[in-house]
Amino acid sequence: MSDGNGADGTPLLEIKNLVKQFEIPGSKQVVHACSDVTLTIKRGETLGVIGESGSGKTTLGRCVLRLLEPTSGQILFEGRDVTAHGRREMQRLRSDVQIVFQEPFDSLNPQMTVGRQIGEPIRVHMDISKAARKDRVHTLLELVGLPPSTYEALPRQLSPGALQRASIARAMSTDPKLIVLDEPTSALAPEAEAEVIRLLKRIQRETGIAYIFISHDLSLVGEICDNVAIMYLSQVVESGSRDQVFGNARHPYSRALLAAVLQPDPLKRRDESARAERLEGEIPSPIDLPRGCYLASRCHFVRERCENEPQELVGAGEPGHHARCWRVAEDDLKEEEIDRLRHERQSRTADSST
Ligand SMILES: Nc1ncnc2c1ncn2[C@@H]1O[C@H](COP(=O)(O)OP(=O)(O)OP(=O)(O)O)[C@@H](O)[C@H]1O
Ligand code: SF4
Ligand SMILES: [Mg+2]
Incomplete structure (x- = not known):
């Protein structure tokens, strides 16, 4: 059985002494958002990141995708330092590592159909025809339990729970190896939250994907995570x-x-x-x-x-x-x-x- 590391023993993701500071315009002072963060994630496992508001959880998640540039430290994905990635390697990273945000409505374009938005990462990262792309989007909708009619719907026509499923479908569209889930259920009612958690667990069982699960909710982290980091x-x-x-x-x-x-x-x-x-x-x-x-x-x-x-x-x-x-x-x-x-x-x- 796999130990969650690659054939050469490398973990999926290693964060080493990560520092992220935000400059304050017009001041020499900085906001310390991440200080000396060291963590490891293996393939197929879920790392829960818990902490009070402002402890640096989102900043950490965004640095992993290089949506934010770390101030110092290393982030190794499959053994390669993403902080040194050029354009081509970044393109690959964006396909291997995806993110789901807390507010599904904010992360989707209100003017574009849900189907087109789920298909967008496929268009950017996969060399397949338009018809194949559409088929793939329908398969993804099925994966997350949404009806085919969702393809033509606009975000405002979906419930928050369905929208978050659509965000998960979009994140899954490139067959990623890791998804950063930044409080993915905190904007949902309890029933929709439970459904999304069940969905995430099923996807992980079926695909062997790894998650970084950022949350304030300790009982949820206790339910779904293998490892835990408290910030x-x-x-x-x-x-x-x-x-x-x-x-x-x-x-x-x-x-x-x-x-x-x-x-x-x-x-x-x-x-x-x-x-x-x-x-x-x-x-x-x-x-x-x-x-x-x-x-x-x-x-x-x-x-x-x-x-x-x-x-x-x-x-x-x-x-x-x-x-x-x-x-x-x-x-x-x-x-x-x-x-x-x-x-x-x-x-x-x-x-x-x-
Ligand atoms: N763009 C920014 N510019 C300046 N400071 C920022 C910026 N983004 C975050 N910060 C600061 O960095 C620190 C960490 O913020 P972050 O959003 O990562 O925390 P968090 O743990 O995700 O909080 P929450 O639970 O509220 O989402 C906070 O002090 C925050 O004010
Ligand atoms: S005992 Fe408390 S104050 Fe001292 S190092 Fe530990 S956590 Fe910090
Ligand atoms: Mg946050």
Whole structure:
């Protein structure tokens, strides 16, 4: 069975120390959107990228397609550095790697029929006749469960769920090896969302495609992803298999995120353990990032060293599990200490309520 790597052992995609900064016009300062992001994706697998708004998820996805130019770092697709690609290689990359955006209506031209738009990447990337192109579009419509009449429809005539299916059909039109799904279901009602997720899973089973699944929704990521990366303020702070990250989160930020969101009972979200993990304090500005750990001003486990030393993504125990926290790396953040802090907090809460 394939291990998800190429015949020569190369993964499908390797992102190495990616940095993306946006210049602020008229200023020497920059917005740090991605800082030192390192991730790997194998063929046929789904990597979930989770993080609060502004943590850099979309910027990361757009850099992979080179819709944005990275400031530094490497992005290797099938072992070749896409940041060094010329025009011809870029054309190939655009066919191998596609993107689906959050708002299907915004990503489709309101004046052009859906069929023509699904056929557009085929026209650009595949040397086939007009009739063959039309046949292919109909096959794609069938793949995503849309009726043939969708071909002649304009985007405004489709429901949001059907539009997102059409966007997926367009992304699939060039037989890509990877699709970046940037919050593909967040604009959909629950039923349409569930249908799109089922569709994505089926396509992956049938074609062996890989996904980067960007989302705020942890339960969705838990449902569809093999591996997970948690981003905070431009950095990946924890990465690993879904079970490693969801079952044994080590980084204080990941623990807080999971404690706040994964508790299915909203009443229990207010219980003591969730409260003990919760972060307090202001999030630093992406224009003026701290010298040491970016979480230092909000972390319950902060020590002097945290404020002075930039943190690297390092091994967090099991192979493949990484966290950006020296205390995790040195196994200095023990469950006993987390419990101690939890109890301290409980007694403070009890004192303040008497
Ligand atoms: N074109 C741009 N110019 C300047 N700053 C930008 C630009 N695009 C994004 N940013 C900034 O880069 C940072 C990362 O933004 P990004 O859109 O990648 O975050 P995100 O995690 O996708 O957020 P969301 O969950 O809201 O979609 C933010 O601080 C954002 O304000
Ligand atoms: S390095 Fe320090 S401040 Fe940062 S997450 Fe770890 S314990 Fe918290
Ligand atoms: Mg985004």
